Amino acid sequence: MAELNLKQIEDRLNEEFRTSGDENRKLVFWYDDRAEFAEDVDSLQLDNAKILHLMPDNQFATKLFLEREDRTTNYLIYAPFSKPDVHENHLEDILLYSRRFYADRASLLAVDLGIGEEWKPVLEAHIRFFANKERTKKFYDLGISQYDGTTIRLGMICALAGARTCSLEEALRIVLDEESQENHRIFNELARYDLMDSFWDLCARHFGLAWENPSIAKLVLALFVTCAAHEIMETVPNSWEPFKMRKTGNAIAFLDSMMNSVVYQAVFDRLSLFASQQLHVADSLKTYPLESLIACGCFADVDTLLIQWIAGRLEAEDVDAHLGDYRIPALCEFRKKTHFGQQREHIYDMFICAIRLEMLTRQSYPDGFQNIIKDYKNHLYQIDTDYRHFYYHLDKLADASAYEPLRILIENIYTNEYLGKLLPEWNAGIMEDKVLSVIPLQRDFYDHYVANSKDRVVVIISDAMRYETGRELFDRLADNPRSEVKIEAMLSTLPSYTRLGMSALLPHQKLELSPEGKELVDGAYCIDIQSREKALQARQPLARCVSFDDLKHMKTRDMRDIFTGQQVIYVYHDQIDVRGEHAEDEVFQACEEAVKEILDFIEKVHNGANTHHFIVTADHGFIYKRNKVQESDKIGNVHHHDIVKRRYIISQEGIQEDGVQNLNLGYLLGNEDSRMVSFPIGTSVFKTRGSGGQNYVHGGSSPQEMLVPVIEVHMERGKADMRTVQVRFINTISKITNLITTLDFIQSEPIGDAVKEATYLIGFMDAEGQPISNEITYVADSREEDPAKRTFRLRFTFKNQDYDINQSYFLVIKNVETGIVVFRHPFIMDLPFAGDFGFDL
Known part of the structure; x- marks a missing residue:
């Protein structure tokens, strides 16, 4: 670090001032041409000398001080500028009997860091960067293991960005974070220390760019276009083509790392919105076959298009609609696991409830009280659950106005096709003999x-x-x-x-x-x-x-x-x-x-x-029911009876009105009470004083009540603790030969009594733990008993870089919640055409 450089300087100066019996005082001049040590010189601990600061305008005063005022003390005379020409230097005669000290910061850094002599010019070209203790310390803290021109420049870029490792991707994530918030601090610093060209050169080599006038905006567009081109099963719009990167795998892996990072997810969202607006994604993709967009997860606009299509199919009651191999429930489940789909989870869950409700209400309802109860316990209850969940998810939306036509449809289906048909059957059944023994x-x-x-x-x-x-x-x-x-x-x-x-x-x-x-x-x-x-x-x-x-x-x-x-x-x-x-x-x-x-x-x-x-x-x-009770649903002329409530009346004679049934209260309660309980056979209510109970009612006769x-x-205490479901790799290959590779996995067992779901991050790493492919988030939550239905296929895109066939690379499966790597499988990367064919482009 900088402190070690100073220690070297301190030791050399103390050696200069060591008298060894010579009683003549010593003067040492240090002309620091670039003022590299102006901040550090006063921290030097000199054993037998004092520090005297020389400035361009105090040379004569210094001469007077050294030759007249103090002629015995050893001094280090520090000048944060170049030695003046002999004709302009008032101290030239003192220099004749003094010594000059030379401290080359670049040389000191090179020795301290173990940088080869051939890379010293890189340090010299950017020596201003190392004139600050904090910047230099950040560079040291990166712990760069092998230095060359690239790693030295990259290390300075990472230090300016505040990255903790010498990684272009980490520095770029930080840069994009600041730039997305219109904070240009890092870019200004890169320009100040002549690192801008190096930054863009590194980006060009890493992602495969060839731009004359690079910019952050272009880089962001290129990243998202490259990712979209990989995920969309069609050719991207012509206007996008110039932004496609050559090293597709590097771009996808980079965006995935941001998308799956708790720290950078919000940055990813901002960048995606920017790219979407600049590329006019909503309009550009509107004409594409929707099935070609299903796997695209880098733009929220894709979810918007899919959601519009699903809503339209549901409003048309087209329960058999599908896109490619995906029917609506499977499509919703798939999109829920994508980045932007997770943010629209309530919409997709609402759709799943809606389509199930549409399908379930197409059945006929049984006759007989016992049969109705049996069917309700087995499956009819699910209609009430789906209706409840539909509104639960709908009410979670900040603006549900776009789904009002679907809401009206679901309300009508639930009220008319379900309650309107089931409740009369129920209330016919409740009049049967011995129903209280069912x-x-x-x-x-x-x-x-x-x-x-x-x-x-x-x-x-x-x-x-x-x-x-x-x-x-x-x-x-x-x-x-x-x-x-x-x-x-x-x-x-x-x-x-x-x-x-x-x-x-x-x-x-x-x-x-x-x-x-x-x-x-x-x-x-x-x-x-x-x-x-x-x-x-x-x-x-x-x-x-x-x-x-x-x-x-x-x-x-x-x-x-x-x-x-x-x-x-x-x-x-x-x-x-x-x-x-x-x-x-x-x-x-x-x-x-x-x-x-x-x-x-x-x-x-x-x-x-x-x-x-x-x-x-x-x-x-x-x-x-969400819709308010209409006047036509109210049964009037009931106020003269003993106990009048919205869903029941208790009176001596019972109500003789259409849509009303009566049962003996004593029969229902198991006593001798001769009064009658009157109740609507459907969802109607009795007209009572007050305005309560417009949506939520009870007291009457229905399976729901x-x-x-x-x-x-x-x-029990002795049972085994809940275990987490595992994901296993089921291919037998151990060699990767293509930059785009598809692999098969299986969820080890169904979710159930003793097995809970888990979310895993799956991707490839090198031996040092650095990602070399996209990382895929997979939620293992299947309850399928059939193992074939728990298998799934993932596609990996590898970074376009040089791979050493003699080194091991690893498929890694990590539990997102615990951060524990649960699976690590070695692979050989046999990609002879990856990288840049030996040219440093």
Whole structure:
């Protein structure tokens, strides 16, 4: 480093001033022609001399000082300029009996760094660069192992850029970052130290450029054009042709390194937008066959074109549409894994939900209550899930106006083709004899699921968690290798609303609804946690009722105090219903949050409160439609009855109106109540006072309102931890003979109970870990049991450079989350025509 250069100078000066018995004082003149050491000279530690600064305008004063004022002290006289001509030098006579000191910074650097004499002119040509300690230290810190003209110039460029390694690509990434933000500091520095030509020469050789007037703008366009030309299965527009780089692999690898880097992704996005605007990508590619653009991942405009096409096909209900080998769901899944596709993930997920919903609603619906329940549990619930997810993803978009035609279509399909056909069949079925024996009843919940549990059981009652949301929770729980999970459907009370459902879930001999509308459990009104706990303790003294909100932020020790010594704990979770009642259009977001909250809660209680048995259920479900209820969907003239709600009426005689059915309340609750429950057979509502419940309603008769999940979870300590799925290379080749090579891989096993998905970065490296190909991000998330369906093919483009056939290069697979290299396979690079055929172009 610079400090070592100074140490050499210091040692030589101290040798000069060493007297060895000579009592005459010594004067040493140092004319530093380029002022290279002006900043360093005062830091010199001289054993037997002082430092005197000589300036062009103080020569006579210096002469007077040395010959009259101080004639005994040894001095180093430092002059940060060339020695004046003899006729202009007032100190020429002193020089006759003094000594001259010469310090050539280039020579000192060369010796210190081990740079050969033949490269010393390179140092001399750029010696101003090394006049600054900080710049010189950055150059030293690069740790360049072998010096030549190229590495010396590249090292100075990297030092100016602030790169940590002597790498053109790393320096270029930093330059592009600053230039994309209109910060020209590095370029100004390159010009100041005469390195601009070297910079462009290095870029030209690395990427295969041949420009007379290079610029950053041209370089950016060339990088993206070269990448696009590789990915688009057609010839690029004529106006792009001049920007194509000769060394395609180097350009692709460089852009991939930025795209896959957490540090440089935003830079990549800015550069891509700039290139897109300059190249008019949106207009240029508009006429291309869309199937030729599927693999292009360097422009967001490609996603825009594909998204427009998919939206059009969905609006036309063309569920069989495809581009090349990709049908719409597969196309969406593929694009989600691309860089810009990830940024549009909600759009693609929305499309997947839309097409599944379009396909699922084309089926017919079964007759008979038992058949309907069987089909709903097996697959019909998926329609409600897809509808929920469709709106969940739609609501995540900053501007969803472009998808309003699709939204209207999905809304109509869901309302008319699904609910409009299924609900009449359901309500015809519910009038059959013995329907209350088809599946377990909510009013028998405690005796059926809780009473005989030998272990402590935590019952989580999630207000308004309908069966389809419970299935999502079940699937997530089943992925935990430490759990054994099963799910059943349970028929809620009718009417299906919170206080009655919560009461039905408590142990009781008799469940009633008083004339005033109070829900009675063995004669007691159970409206809050305290009264519900009292009813629970009447059957099981070692029992507690607690609020989920009170527990979720509680410290483990405090939570353990609540659970210790208890046999049954009812936990009341109110995420979905409270949002549905007060912010209707957020109810699907609340469903997502509810699933996550319950998952986290089970894990917390299991680990912190020594509890292994959990049951998750609900008091009721709900119907949600995004479109507001129209007046034509309201059933009027009902205010004279005893209890009137939007989805049910309780009265003595029942409602005799078209579209309304009646069932005996005592039959539904298992008591002798002679009143009738009236409910719409479809999605209509009764006309009530107030404006609530325009989108989110419950209380009536539908599978969405009455089928609630019962998820039984047994957590075990001894099971194996969750393992991460692996990706394996399945080709047998070990030699690369083409700059563009396709290789086959396989996901080791399907994602499942004990296997979780993972994201891998796959590419080729040299022995020092430097990339020599593009790096591909692959998400291993397939649940396919058939191994053939878990195989995939990746295409690698190698840098066009010289490869040593006697050296090993490696295919590397790295886990993105952990940063651990999980696979490293040696390859021989047998590319006789790679590089520049021996010419340094």
